[in-house]
Amino acid sequence: MAVRLFEARQHVEFYQKYRFSPAENLQRVIFSYLEEKKLAPTRLAVDVGCGSGQSTRILAARFEEVVGTDISEAQIQAAKEAASFPNVSYRVCPAEELPFEDGSVDLVTAFAAAHWFDIPRFMKEVDRVLRPHGCMALSTYFPNFSVHYKDCSERLTEILTETQDLLFEYADEKVNRVIGEYKEVFDLSPFQDKRRFLETMGVGSKETQVEIWVPCVCVLGCKGP
Numbered sequence: 001m002a003v004r005l006f007e008a009r010q011h012v013e014f015y016q017k018y019r020f021s022p023a024e025n026l027q028r029v030i031f032s033y034l035e036e037k038k039l040a041p042t043r044l045a046v047d048v049g050c051g052s053g054q055s056t057r058i059l060a061a062r063f064e065e066v067v068g069t070d071i072s073e074a075q076i077q078a079a080k081e082a083a084s085f086p087n088v089s090y091r092v093c094p095a096e097e098l099p100f101e102d103g104s105v106d107l108v109t110a111f112a113a114a115h116w117f118d119i120p121r122f123m124k125e126v127d128r129v130l131r132p133h134g135c136m137a138l139s140t141y142f143p144n145f146s147v148h149y150k151d152c153s154e155r156l157t158e159i160l161t162e163t164q165d166l167l168f169e170y171a172d173e174k175v176n177r178v179i180g181e182y183k184e185v186f187d188l189s190p191f192q193d194k195r196r197f198l199e200t201m202g203v204g205s206k207e208t209q210v211e212i213w214v215p216c217v218c219v220l221g222c223k224g225p
């Protein structure tokens with residue numbers, strides 16, 4: 001059964017405000033792989049579990065058409081409202097039932113999302129929609145972020161780790177499974193811990209910028225002839 005945790009309007013607003021696009025080095029890994037695999041033509045890329053579209057838009061310059069899909073209507077609505085590119089569109093659908101013809105897709109991606117899917121059904125669907133030599137890139141970042149701000153980086157990182165340890169006790173089953181497989185991360189900290197961050201940093205504004213160093217993993221695949 002699908003996990004429906006991403007639907008609330010407030011959640012979508014947090015996504016728009018705080019979610020970051022896939023890291024540059026992760027993008028390099030994916031695009032180098034596509035070059036290595038000589039992915040051409042590059043007509044259609046599908047970003048599954050696209051949320052509010054941060055991950056989808058990075059594909060716009062490299063494909064004639066990019067479609068972001070998500071099970072959440074609220075997320076897709078937010079993606080449609082965000083600034084984007086003319087060749088990017090969005091659709092509401094489950095990852096396990098993609099609305100594309102057999103062999104019609106050049107690239108399937110999922111950024112920080114695949115662990116929520118019914119993986120065997122999703123993989124079957126990827127295999128169905130990908131054309132021969134089409135590629136797949138499923139990535140996520142690990143929870144062991146480090147936070148960098150002036151001379152309190154070490155303490156901030158400790159606070160984040162303590163918070164994550166607390167949160168993981170209440171995590172959805174799929175997250176627990178993912179932690180075991182690709183060590184999934186929570187992207188929202190409880191308000192209390194944000195306050196602790198601010199105290200440690202000696203600042204008052206919740207808008208203070210910190211650097212977050214995020215390790216990632218990416219599963220790449222190319223469909224044989």
Ligand SMILES: C[S@@+](CC[C@H](N)C(=O)[O-])C[C@H]1O[C@@H](n2cnc3c(N)ncnc32)[C@H](O)[C@@H]1O
Pocket residue numbers: 002003006019020048049050051052053054055069070071072075093094095096110111112113116117118
């Ligand atoms: C952590 S967010 C990642 C969003 C986006 N890819 C990003 O990197 O910002 C996970 C997304 O997967 C979507 N999702 C979860 N289960 C899904 C499913 N079975 N089919 C399609 N989307 C799903 C959620 O609605 C959510 O928007």
